[in-house]
Amino acid sequence: xxxxxxxxxxxxxxxxxxxxxxxxxxxxxxxxxxxxxxxxxxxxxxxxxxxxxxxxxxxxxxxxxxxxxxxxxxxxxxxxxxxxxxxxxxxxxxxxxxxxxxxxxxxxxxxxxxxxxxxxxxxxxxxxxxxxxxxxxxxxxxxxxxxxxxxxxxxxxxxxxxxxxxxxxxxxxxxxxxxxxxxxxxxxxxxxxxxxxxxxxxxxxxxxxxxxxxxxxxxxxx
DNA sequence: TAGGCCATCTGGTCCT
DNA sequence: AGGACCAGATGGCCTA
Numbered sequence: 001x002x003x004x005x006x007x008x009x010x011x012x013x014x015x016x017x018x019x020x021x022x023x024x025x026x027x028x029x030x031x032x033x034x035x036x037x038x039x040x041x042x043x044x045x046x047x048x049x050x051x052x053x054x055x056x057x058x059x060x061x062x063x064x065x066x067x068x069x070x071x072x073x074x075x076x077x078x079x080x081x082x083x084x085x086x087x088x089x090x091x092x093x094x095x096x097x098x099x100x101x102x103x104x105x106x107x108x109x110x111x112x113x114x115x116x117x118x119x120x121x122x123x124x125x126x127x128x129x130x131x132x133x134x135x136x137x138x139x140x141x142x143x144x145x146x147x148x149x150x151x152x153x154x155x156x157x158x159x160x161x162x163x164x165x166x167x168x169x170x171x172x173x174x175x176x177x178x179x180x181x182x183x184x185x186x187x188x189x190x191x192x193x194x195x196x197x198x199x200x201x202x203x204x205x206x207x208x209x210x211x212x213x214x215x216x217x218x219x220x221x222x
Numbered sequence: 223t224a225g226g227c228c229a230t231c232t233g234g235t236c237c238t
Numbered sequence: 239a240g241g242a243c244c245a246g247a248t249g250g251c252c253t254a
Contacts, residue, residue, distance in 0.1 A: 081240085086231060088241070093229075117227065 100121055107121070107128060116124060 082232075085233095085241080089232085089243090090230070092242075097229095119227095 100118055103125055104116060104121055107116075107124060
């Protein structure tokens with residue numbers, strides 16, 4: 001859209017009208033009209049085309065010319081400020097995108113190398129963190145239980161119990177179409193409130209075995 | 223071709 | 239005053 005504008009504005013640090021695009025041509029031309037470069041720095045000679053009929057008119061002309069130049073300067077300053085702001089905004093969005101890319105690298109890789117969209121990345125990261133937190137929490141609970149039962153084996157509940165879903169199946173996904181009330185595909189409620197232990201075990205399997213495939217259901221309805 | 227996603231521009235608002 | 243942040247608008251690209 002504005003690549004030409006980018007080119008046009010990228011190095012704009014002077015008041016030269018060569019930098020203006022079409023929508024600025026008016027002001028630009030008016031600037032030229034009010035302060036023609038041919039007369040700048042050149043004292044008006046009595047034989048010049050500009051006939052000054054009176055001192056007051058000369059004063060008015062001088063004032064007008066001065067004011068016009070001021071307006072043009074203000075316009076250029078504003079434009080310059082806008083260009084700088086655009087540049088900062090562009091950099092800001094680039095850094096935001098870089099952060100999203102970094103976030104994508106720490107999320108489980110998608111098998112077919114599909115790049116997650118921004119919203120998918122954020123939602124999956126949310127769910128992934130939640131799942132990992134739950135894993136730690138359950139493991140901790142189990143560890144305490146096994147300590148109390150000295151002879152009990154250390155096993156994560158559900159981890160090896162629930163049948164692993166085939167990739168792509170929604171057996172364990174919490175899409176909005178699921179009847180489950182908890183929805184890690186995008187947890188609007190507190191992530192610490194999985195519906196059932198079966199759900200959790202299933203979810204845990206997803207995290208550990210299938211990455212985000214189950215968290216980012218196709219269709220992405222939330 | 224419609225819809226989704228994205229990059230960019232822009233003006234407003236808030237903060238330092 | 240200037241920068242950061244935000245949301246709306248716009249146009250390009252891609253895909254079903």
